[in-house]
Amino acid sequence: MRDCANGELRDLLPDWVHGRLDADRARQVATHVACCSDCVEEVALLRDLAASLTAAAPRVDIAAIVAALPKPPRARPRVIELRWYQRTQVRAAAVLLFMAGATTMAVINRTPSTAGDLPMPAAIGFAGGVSDLSEGDLQSLLKEMEKLDATPSAEPEGGTAISVELAEGGT
Amino acid sequence: MAPADPRDDPALDAALIARWLEGDERAASELVARHAPAVARFVSSLGMRVDVDEVVQDTFVRAFGAIESFRSDAALRTWLFTIARRLVLDRRRSLKRRGTEVEVQEDDAATPDDPLSSLVAQEMEDRLKAAVTRLTPMQREVFTLRVTEGMGYKEIADVVGSTEGAARVHYHHAMRSVKEFLDA
Known part of the structure; x- marks a missing residue:
């Protein structure tokens, strides 16, 4: 060849x-x-x-x-690598968010939504009807009730104690 | 020169790579199907007798792992061959360190477990195989890339880490050697 x-x-x-x-x-x-x-x-x-x-x-x-091939880049889950100061910022933001949420929940739980939810002073109690009260007792009760804040949304101040001396027998 | 062989179409390769980068895993299958047989042929021509499929797989895993760094102006197949060649050389070094000699010598004879002889039955094919087996490793690499893949000297030089001129000389020496063996 x-x-x-x-x-x-x-x-x-x-x-x-x-x-x-x-x-x-x-x-x-x-x-x-x-x-x-x-x-x-x-x-x-x-x-x-x-x-x-x-x-x-x-x-x-x-x-x-x-x-055996690696997954294509677009199919891989994205992992965001944070620097140390970014991680600190994220943690601080999470703590603040938690605290704000907890505070909000506490306020909501303590705020009455209607006038009927107002705490009733424990001392106000009637064994019988209003008609059982004497004129003097009624006047005294009305005066004490006027002292209560009439705004339903207002924060009650430490459970205002109203003591009404009810006279047994209405005399 | 024009790449008439659709396997060598760089635009198609580039489009498939772009599809894969967008998340289309079927594009990877097409790319592997287009080039894996040629990579296997090349790995085999480097004297690998076992683990050819493993080297081919490693080649593609490495290539896809770094495919974003692949220059689209280069031929994907040339790049794959370069990776495959490096893997084969690494394996040889590793096996040599462990005392297993795998370097193919010039007088390396055909053996029954050689992929060539297992598939070549006819006398002429045996003679062709023997002629190629007698070549030096570098001649065989260059000759195989030129004869079976139809690669140009520039591409061959890129794969084997040589110059275009040296690749041309290796090819013509190899062809002369093959002709002399067949004429003898």
Whole structure:
């Protein structure tokens, strides 16, 4: 098997066999090969070699390779790395938020929503009806009630103690 | 030169890479299917007799792990071959340190467990294989890339870490050697 004297064209034979030449170069090589027995032999050898080496290559498991690949960036869960001072800020904000929430809940629990929710002084109690009270007792009770804050939403101040001396028997 | 082989279409590779980066995992399957057989052929030509599939898998895992750094103006296959070659050399060094010689020598003969001889039955194919096996490791690498993949000298030089001129010389020496063996 001899080498073609046209080294430049012979050098292009593998590219021609693999169809990697542009149209002009491919035509030039084809024209040469058509009348060069050395190049015909070399082209046949290149094709035989490519076929046998390709057939001899081990098969690979495409699915196994794909399964081992890392996840694409957009499919990965985003993890935001915080610097130490950012982590401190986040913790401080969380504590403040918790404290504000707890305070709000405490205020809500202690604030009456209607006038009927106003704490009734323990000392005001009637064993019988209002009609059982004497005129003097009624006047005294009314005076004490006037001292109460009439605004329902107002914060009661420490459970105002009203003591009304009720006279047994209404005398 | 024009990449007539659709496997060498850099635009298609770039589009598939972009799809994968957007989260489309099917694009990875297409990329692997397009290039894995060629990577396996190349790894085999480097003298790997076992663990070829493992090296091919490692090649793709590394490539996809760093694919955002891949320059789209380069050929993906060339890049994959470069990674595969580095992995093979690393394995050889590692095995050498452990006392297992795996370097393929010039007179390395065909053996029954060689992937080439297991699939090549005919006499002519055996002779072709023997001719290629006689080449030096560098000649075999260059020759295989040129003959089976149709790669240009510039791409080959990128893969094997050589120059374009040196790759051309290795190829022509290899071709002369193969012809002489077949004529003998």
